[in-house]
Amino acid sequence: GMWVAKDLEITSKDTGNKTTLQITDLQWKTPKETSMAFDPSESINQLSIDLYKKLSAANDGNLFLSPYSISTALAMTYGGARSETAEQMENTLHFGGQGATHPALSHLRKNLNGIQKKGHIQLSIANSLWPQKDYTFLPDYLALTQEFYGSEIVSVDYKADSEGARRKINIWVEDETNDRIKDLIPEDMLDPLTRLVLANxxxxxxxxxxxxxPEHTRPAPFKLAGGTSVEVPMMSQTEDFRLARTDAFQALELPYEGDDLSMLILLPSESDKLPELDLEMITGLEFNEMEVMVQLPKFKLESTFMLGDTLAAMGMPLAFTEQADFSGMTGTRDLFIGAIVHKAFVEVNEEGTEATAATGVGMKLTSMPPQFTANHPFLFLIRENSNGTILFIGRVADPSK
Structure with missing residues (x-):
């Protein structure tokens, strides 16, 4: 079928006169393509790179964080943001508007929960809101956090007992992270004026x-950025792995049982130069499966970040000031984000990885498999394989620390 132009005949009620309107042109308007739909994985990965760049420039040594966790906690807050506060958050956090962001992140969360249910790995993600008990939040906002983020909402009394509220929140976080993250909220961070804490x-x-x-693990030197070396327990195995190479670094993919998640290790060719991270670089890597002799140090990292200043500097300062507009939460403009604390823990050993968040290639003989020897600082990501979502990102500067 097709549109055919048809003249319109209009009769005046008053006089009965007839007028003919001739249609000379028709425009077929198609709705906007939805290929630009919000992609939560891309959004989180972009935030991963942005945050990593900021935090790695400002902090020496080992580093570990969960961009997925940070993005989720802020998305819950963004759900109540309005006007310029919401715009700043949307741009800085690479969100896709209120209508698209929450369902997409909800879908991602359910997908990750589905991986946990398969039983190969443990992956638990918990969100919670801790409002002041006599503070009224809009039913729509509470429904949004529960429906899309599975968030627990627990009222506490900051006015009467901010220390008691702090203990409650910290115990909840401890329980949800298998006792790995203790004291998420430091002393003196909450006070009688605190109205809302988001914990993720x-x-x-x-x-x-x-x-x-374990019997192949041996003490070996690890060359630090300054040129000195420390002795670390170096794990070793020769097996088929996916390996990618660029001029600047090698990338090795170590899959976890079940093949839903992998660790990606980026090892610079020059021992004192960590690769500049960007998304194109990571997504554009061309992997080949081959037998590789892998040497990787055991390590354990814990990092804590107060992210308020970092996020403000990245483009969302309004959320942290009294000019913030979170009227979507309470109907009034009297809330702003007091602080964002992020704490993350990772342990890598022979069996695998425990993570939480609140070299030169020597080809000696043709029979020698390529070597991947992580004996100097490297970067690593833990990501979900089907959509590439970066759950964790880290830098190992000194595994002995």
């Missing part, structure tokens, strides 16, 4: 699909 916890423990044998 993510705990991950996975075994390698191909485990390292």
């Amino acid at each position: 916890a993510i705990y991950f423990k996975g075994d390698w699909a191909s485990q390292f044998k």
Whole structure:
């Protein structure tokens, strides 16, 4: 079928005169393509790179954080943001508007919960809101956090007992992270004026699909950025892995049991130069499966970040001032974000990885497999394989720390 132009005949009620309107042109308007739909994985990955760049420039040494966890906690807050506050958050956090962001993140959360249910790995993600008990939040906002983020909402009394409220929140986080993250909220952070705390916890423990044998772990030197070396327990195995190479670094993918998640290790070719991270670089890597001799140090990292200043500097300062507009939460403009604390823990050993968040290639003989020897600082990501979502990102500067 097709549109055919048809003249319109109009009769005047008063006089009965007839007028003919001739249609000379028709425009077929198609709705906007939805290919630009909000992609939650891309949004989180972009935030991962932005945050990593800021935090790695401002902090020396080892570093570990969960961009997924940070994005989720802020998305819950964004659900109540309005006007310029919402715009700043949307741009800084790479969100896609209120209508698209929450259902998409909800879908991602359910997908990750589905991986946990398969039983190969432990991955628990918990969100919670801790409002002042006599503060009234809009039913729509509470419904949004529960429906899309599965958020627990627990009223506490900051006015009468801010220390008691702090203990309650910290115990909740401890329980949700298998006792790995203790004291998320530091002393003196809450006071009688606190009205809302958002806590987000993510705990991950996975075994390698191909485990390292403990008897192959040996002390070996790890060259620090300054040129000195420390002795670290170096794990070793020769197995088929996916390996990618660029001029600047090698990338090795170590899958976890179940193959839903992998650790991606980016090892610079020059021992004193960590690669500049960008998304194109990571998504554009061309992997080949081959036998690789892998040497990787055991390590354990814990990082704590107060993210308020960092996020303000990245483009969302309004949310942290009294000019903030979170009227979508309460109907009034009297709330702003007091602080954002992020704490994350990771342990990598022969069996695999436990993570939480509140080299030169020597080809000696043709028979020698390529070597991946992580004996100097490297970056790593833990990501979901089907959509590439970066759950954790880290930098190992000194595994002995």
